[in-house]
Amino acid sequence: MGQFYLENEEKIRPGVYNRYSNRGTTNNTGAVYGIVAVPIHASWGPLEKVNLFTASEIDKLKAMYGTSGTVDAALELFAGGASKVYVYRLGTGGTAGSVTLKDTAVDTPADVLTVTALYPGQRSLSVTVREKLTDATQKELLITDGTKILETFDFAVKEESTSEIDTLISNVAEAGSQYVKLTKVAEGGNGEIAAVSNVALVGGADPEVVNSDYSNAFNAFEAYRWNAITIDSCEDDVKSLLQEYIDRIYQTGKWSYAVMGDPTSVGWANRLARAAQCNDKLVIYVGGGWNDSDGPVDGYRAVCRVCGLISSTPANQSVVHSAIPGAVSLIENLSNTDYEDAITHGMLAISMDASDTVQLDAGVTTLITPGENDDDGWKHIRRLVTRNESMDRVDRALSPLVGKVNCDKDGIAIAIQAAQKVLDAMVGEKKLADGASFYVDPDKPAKVDSAYFIIDEDDIDSLEKVYLHYRFRFSATA
Incomplete structure (x- = not known):
């Protein structure tokens, strides 16, 4: 009968001896949804520090930052469906009462x-x-x-x-x-x-907030893991800073996107122009608002609630015609032509379906003219989210192997196996079409410490347009 032995222990009797140990667990490379970063104006709370709150910690958020200023930007993210929100109080200086x-x-x-x-x-x-x-x-x-x-x-x-x-x-x-x-x-x-x-307590004064404070906030968020970022402002300069930031960090492997927009007080034509001017696959522009039971939700509040909704929607679902939580009626009534113009200009408009449900009319990014390395898939929010998720999950599957396996056929095989497992999982989750594959680039052989791979994948889109052809016939006889 086999017995257990301790590490480095030598038994006296002949026989079979056993021991076991934990060889480690498989790296968790599941999808990341509903995590958003937002800077806020507040009359209370720590300045220039990032704090994380979950959807069950709204009271904690209010205790830390109060409810004045633009704290409601974070609250709107939770109202839209975000599960976690990173918050940064903007500004420098100020006086404590x-x-x-x-x-x-x-x-x-x-x-x-x-x-x-x-x-x-x-x-x-x-x-x-x-x-x-x-x-x-x-x-x-x-x-x-x-x-x-x-x-x-x-x-x-x-x-x-x-x-x-x-x-x-x-x-x-x-x-x-x-x-x-x-x-x-x-x-x-x-x-x-x-x-x-x-x-x-008297003499308290809020800190001054300037555009550079937003840049400081964005830089502070960079150390954390989130899949979407938004702002508590509709100012053009701040939106430009956000777009520059999201484009920069995407190149460093931060697979995320930004949500911004304008209130309905900005003319319709101007909103269309501003969305089209972004022309960016990583920017989603909200160009409308709605009424809820407490009154109008517009501007940055509408942007943040929509951001919460988009960020929490998994890649095997579309945000097209997604109901906006809490919305009860439209602020503005638009024509069919208006909604078509919104899509062609890369702007999310708000509509109402036949059941009077207030919804996102489409699911587009602001990309109008794809660049050399882009395709029309980047115009769709679902495909943007799917592609971001694919790159993020493959990265997380391969990162633990860096420096831990040999750069030979065995090490390369381990890398292929780890990445292919992610692609197969996403196929099973109905995010990628059958046939997604990860293989060695035949035109770039491995070097001493480097290997090159190709990932072939087709992301799945949602059924968005249904064309019906009714063929009627009048018969004069029974």
């Missing part, structure tokens, strides 16, 4: 404690200091936003040898605050903090 509390001296109360907001911005925070109703030996500091209590910190009432200021600072430091920091003004005073009610 503060208030200085006094002691309880009767004649000349002394400044004893400064409460300062953690972040610069105009968010309206207030503080309350009061005795705790349920315990006469305790007081409490309340941080509030309007009528909402955000945080509460208890601290002991001053005794002969103690200071309420020191105790409160220590308690807040130990518990941690998401909203304020406390600073002792100076030694002195009587050691007691005077009661106050809803005293506002």
Whole structure:
């Protein structure tokens, strides 16, 4: 009977001995959907830092950035279907609001404690200091936003040898605050903090945001993995920066795309012209809006919700005639000619079907005139997503092999097997047509440390146009 042996162990008796180990798991090269990056204006939150939120962490997002400014850009992404959103608060400078509390001296109360907001911005925070109703030996500091209590910190009432200021600072430091920091003004005073009610932190100012802040945001996002990026602005300069950015990082292997657009206040002809001017397979231009139950959704909000919808749609499905979550009616009524013009100009228009469902009328990128290495497939969002997914998944399948296998026939065979497995999976997922193959480039033989391959694949498009021919006949006889 076989027994187990330990590594480097030598048995005494003749026989068969066994051991096992984990040789590693297969690299996960599944598709990545619904992950979006967006920069925002906000009156609260960390500046120039990227934070990730999932669809179940919307309350966490609001707690970190508040709800003013363009925080709704991130919320619209989730409303559209995004599963994860990378958020970056734009701007530099600004001022954090503060208030200085006094002691309880009767004649000349002394400044004893400064409460300062953690972040610069105009968010309206207030503080309350009061005795705790349920315990006469305790007081409490309340941080509030309007009528909402955000945080509460208890601290002991001053005794002969103690200071309420020191105790409160220590308690807040130990518990941690998401909203304020406390600073002792100076030694002195009587050691007691005077009661106050809803005293506002004043002097807060939002940071200044200029175009270069968007460039900083884009560069910060580059270190993270996402499949779409959008912006909280419809300004032409910002859109140009985004297009330049997505084109640049695509060349470095960031298989993604950008979504931008304009509000309906921009004339229809101008929207068509702006979309066509992009002429970019990596840019999707949203040229319309809609009404939901709370009113119009237009401009960057419409762009972001559509971005969430597109980013979460798998490559074996099309966004053509996809219902827009929450939309109930159209902002503008367009003719058939208008919708055809939108398609030929590379613009996503919003339409309504026979069941009064508000939807994306088509699924086009802004590519109008393909370049030398492009084909008409890049004009379709589904094919853009499929091709991005194919390159991304093959890259992730082969990356673990770099530097780990020999550049000989055996190593090349391992690479072919790994990549072909991805293509076969995508065929099975109805993203690629049968026959997708990965093989050695016959015109470029392997070198000492380099091998060249060709990937032949046909991406599948959706049925978008149905042509019906009715052949009627009138018969005079029964």
